[in-house]
Amino acid sequence: MAQRIRPVKGTRDFYPEDMALRQWLYRHMRAVSEQFGYQEYDGPFLEPIELYAAKSGEELVKEQAFVFPDRSGDLITLRPELTPTLARMVAQRQKQLYFPLRWWSFGPFWRYERPQRGRGREFFQWNVDLLGVNRPEADAELVAVGATFFRRVNLTPQEVRIYVNSRRLMDQALDRIGVPAGMRPAVFRLIDRLDKISPETWEAQALDMGLSQEQVKDLKALLEQRDLWKQSEELRRFFRAVEALGVAEYVAYHPAIIRGLDYYTGIVFEARDAQGQFRAILGGGRYDNLVADVGGDPIPGVGFAMGDMVITLVLEHYGKRPQLDLAPAPILVTVFDEEHLLPSYRLARDLREAGFRVVVYPEPVRLSKQFKYANRVGVQVVVVLGPDEAAQGTLTLKHMGTGEQVTLPRKEAFARLRAWLGESSGPSPQE
């Protein structure tokens, strides 16, 4: 007996039912992206480690990327995120690309982390970026893309919300509190943790990193100010644009949203479920130094990423995970006996040529077994071609949903199939 080989830790197998959900997510992501005029692109899954060395949170590469030597000894990285690849691709063709540029992508990423609920080592991510515009209205558009996706998958504003803040605004506010510039990245990360750890440990960590009692108090007060955004011209414009884009109900200001990554320079945002029991569903923001880091001229940009694992958990939790059609085909042609096997195969071919999706039972076994199979795999109509039908040039059709059964001349049988199946007889499966 061969030893059982385990899958690599933190990876997932996609059985047809899992694949159906992944494809469902992909279809909605694509539909929303295209609604807003974004173009699909992709990069390599393997990248040189140097691409990540210069930028994007040191830790992401040093501690969380899959890095290994290839056969020649070069260090190869399984991409842990897409933004550096995007930057490289844009820098390479900077002179021929025409801005503003709207690109989106959906694909696999890898991070060598401890797998947990909503977090694996191999996951899929939707990336949406708008390059070449430095206005808060562009940021609002990205948020609208995310919100439109939520609306499209039936998640309501009562269930998910996109929270927004501005690093520029927070910088000013921290100035007033007297937090030195050198401590900003650490303080940002502390703010990011506010609702993830207990108030006591949060305060302890704050004091630990060198903030005074007074500053901690001021900081806590600051993070309570839900109308802080009114002090920011940038955010006032942002919210007016969000309103115009028709997604205001999904968007709210929150002073504790700051994002962990270092390269964000302005507005930042993340989506959370209303009950706050899951990780961030999507996260993004403005980065104005992107392309310069990989050798191009600086281009302002704004973008976000949404992983497939958390959104799946959220959909499940709110009962919005769709019932997907997993049937291999809407029609099953049975095989009455050995003698009628090839006639059944020919019938299946004729049905396919008429535009139907058809599965034919692969061997002559009891009809009850074939009907049971049809029932189990979700076939809608079973076709029987036995001695009687063969003799009279007819076909027997049984609709598995209603139980209705008819025997009709071939031509009429095809018409009946079309009537019964309607749209679902066509070439594309699901939903």
Next chain:
RNA sequence: GCGGCCGUAGCUCAAGUGGUAGAGCACCUGACUGUGGAUCAGGUGGUUACGGGUUCGAGUCCCGUCGGUCGCCCCA
């Protein structure tokens, strides 16, 4: 990388203080040899994650490994 909890049939779960591994669902067969879903009867299925240890005896206690999960870290 660190700490807590968990790991029994394909699935969901049972098995007082250690004493011969069980149920429901699913699956297979039959009642029903040209017809599924319902019902009834019967049946297959487990080295109790893996490897050691303690014991007359371990699913149960101890150690280790692997996997899952929760928290730290980080993040989608």
